[in-house]
Amino acid sequence: MAFRSEVVHCYEELATSIASMLVLARAKEWGRLPALEERCAAMVERLRAIEPFETLDSMQVEHVLDLLERIRSDQAEVSGLIKPQIEDLIGRMGYLTQQKNLGRAYGPPH
Template identity: 50%
Template structure:
């Protein structure tokens, strides 16, 4: 298997796992996998220009890319509400802190 296809395969595996973890609301494991994806993408940017793929490998890479995109969309759809909730919670805490400072509430 070409290194380019191996990179796409690793990305597909990581994003599939990320989607499963997001569905299970196991948010703490996502950052580690995201770091791994970045590493694979960096490697892909190095090896991709150096490697010519056979037609079968191009087809395999396209199939993997479709999986990657689908799982990436799923992860985004699952993470966005969590981020919105986190931002709202942080805004509430900031507002409370400002009120405490304004009215001299003990810390």
């Protein structure tokens, strides 16, 4: 029986968190994404710290590769759902900046 790997556990947690982000992005629950993003970042940092020191057996490597494929796929879909929201936000911020500059130049609207 294989030993319990912290590296595998971190990849499982990362995959679960990104899958949760995908569910939230599909539901347009944008406000709940940052907490999961922070969790993902913490998992990535933990993996950077521990991965070089742990050797996985062939079954664990295969499991991690499967998880990585799932992570990539889910992350790509999350990015595709978030990108239009970010572009809309940037557009709105540009509009507000333009209105602020006009207000400075010509005074407040009557």
